[in-house]
Amino acid sequence: MSISPLLRKVFLVDLMKGLSVTFHNQSEKERITEQYPLERPVVYERYRGQPRLNVNPETGESLCIVCNLCALACPEQLIVVKGERNPATKRKEVVSWTYDLSRCMFCGLCAEACSTDALELTQDYEMALYSREGMVLDQAALERGPEPVRYAK
Numbered sequence: 001m002s003i004s005p006l007l008r009k010v011f012l013v014d015l016m017k018g019l020s021v022t023f024h025n026q027s028e029k030e031r032i033t034e035q036y037p038l039e040r041p042v043v044y045e046r047y048r049g050q051p052r053l054n055v056n057p058e059t060g061e062s063l064c065i066v067c068n069l070c071a072l073a074c075p076e077q078l079i080v081v082k083g084e085r086n087p088a089t090k091r092k093e094v095v096s097w098t099y100d101l102s103r104c105m106f107c108g109l110c111a112e113a114c115s116t117d118a119l120e121l122t123q124d125y126e127m128a129l130y131s132r133e134g135m136v137l138d139q140a141a142l143e144r145g146p147e148p149v150r151y152a153k
Helices: 007-026 069-074 108-114 137-145
Strands: 051-053 079-085 092-100 119-121 136-138
Touching: 007 079, 051 137, 069 079, 069 108, 108 119, 136 137
Parallel strands: none
Antiparallel strands: 051 119, 079 092, 092 136
């Protein structure tokens, strides 16, 4: 059973059309590939990335008042805040803060629920690790914030 010349022409025409589209879009002006480590992508203003726990710049104390609203607002239940009342100042102070980044879906509900703007989601997008142990952030890691890596040639 042989294929008719008409079908061969149809298949070759389609092949040539496809190849012309491919080669047409390979010019430098049409290129959209980013050379990632050396050229940083544009991070949009509303992007929500790795969380950070803000501190008062004057005193160095955490802005968290241990109201636990962030933990209540989190749909994944991954935030655990523990605090104790200081007998001298009669204010609640943070004892421990844990944030499980491996389960976070970066919805931003925790940052919106925070009444003192102590918790925010930064624009850092480099969060890949080789193990899950590094994805559970404690208070010190949250206050330090993300440490972006700058690559050079």
